[in-house]
Amino acid sequence: MNPKESVSKNLADLYEMMGLPVDLVSAESGFTVHSLRETFKNLPFKSIAYRPDYFSFVFVKNAYGKYIIDEMTFDITPGTIYFTNPGNYRSFEWSEITEAYLITFNESYLQEHVHQDVYQDFSFLLTETVQPRLMPPEQFDEIEKLYHQIHKEHLGNSIYKNRIIGSLFVVLLLKIKEYFWQNYNPIYEGNRSSFIVKVFKKNLEDHYRAIVFGQENILLRVQDYADLQHLHPNYLSSVIKTKTGKPVSTWIAEKTVAKAKSLLHNSEASIKEISFTLGFSEATHFSNYFKKYTELTPIAYRKLQS
Incomplete structure (x- = not known):
């Protein structure tokens, strides 16, 4: 290697x-x-x-x-x-x-x-x-x-x-x-690539904060994050992967799972309510998504935290 x-x-x-x-x-x-x-x-x-x-x-x-x-x-x-x-x-x-x-x-x-x-x-x-x-x-x-x-x-x-x-x-x-x-303020430091990375991270965090507070109810895609910076999605993906080692899709998945874990641990909301909060149209889809990245169902994860 x-x-x-x-x-x-x-x-x-x-x-x-x-x-x-x-x-x-x-x-x-x-x-x-x-x-x-x-x-x-x-x-x-x-x-x-x-x-x-x-x-x-x-x-x-x-x-x-x-x-x-x-x-x-x-x-x-x-x-x-x-x-x-x-x-x-x-x-x-x-x-x-x-x-x-x-x-x-x-x-x-x-x-x-x-x-x-x-x-x-x-x-x-x-x-x-x-x-x-x-x-x-x-x-x-x-x-x-x-x-x-x-x-x-x-x-x-x-x-x-x-x-x-x-x-x-x-x-x-x-x-x-x-x-x-x-x-x-990290947005105002660095070269062009660094600037793109920092704006992407801020947009990612802002969006998931809005989701948790009920101000948004959809999951943004790579195209959406590219549009926020007026960039082609392939260019955004290339910059993020080169500078951070992880593609945009991985950043989105990790952020989604992190917010899901936080809600499962810190709130009394049902699995269905959490799935809708995070932008999933079906609780089953959310459960499959969560298990894909954690190897646990949301219910099993919540039981481990209790």
Whole structure:
């Protein structure tokens, strides 16, 4: 396999591809947090090139190495925070780790345990490439307290574990927004291709928010998203696939399933009501669609969450 064909569906998947221990990360929860010192014990270490299918924060209190996103290389230095989202090719190198923590999460976890409209308040999550930020010591200390508390709760067995982590994660995102992105808007950054990707992501999020609030009751197609930017659908598809590694249809499917999971977990609506909310004309069609992407029926998924 060519390294640039490696797609990491979750952190356990990536670690397995690189022959690293996976006992500190969960393959299915949609959320991980752990000390990188516990995983990368044999240094230096150079990763494969891969496309992650999840978001990540790296909190570097004291470590050194390199982080490569597409063709951009960033030095890993103490007091730095790195944020990446799904799509871009990346790799990393660690030469020394005294203390560094990694948090990864997917959209379904955000929708279920953090906030159904997380992108409304945290639009920076939609960006393609974010420059790492060197933090003043007092600001990094605030962030450090939060990721350590999240790590502690993650290792615990509270029946409210996900709710506690979700609440702490909102505080963490607010602090990062305060320190990094008070006036950030991803739509106004980058070149033409990046602009198209960012507008597409915003249109996708806006449409599904409108669906949940009852303002829309249809599922948009590739043609519809292309029309919103006055583009040919083939051109939009090419840009999105090239820049993110996933075709438009996959983005639509993943967003639909993420919203469905959130509604199944967070509302008392019936399967029929949820199917109509998401734009399906028949509940059976919705159930088949949901099972195709999750291997569970909506009823079975809801029972697992109860």
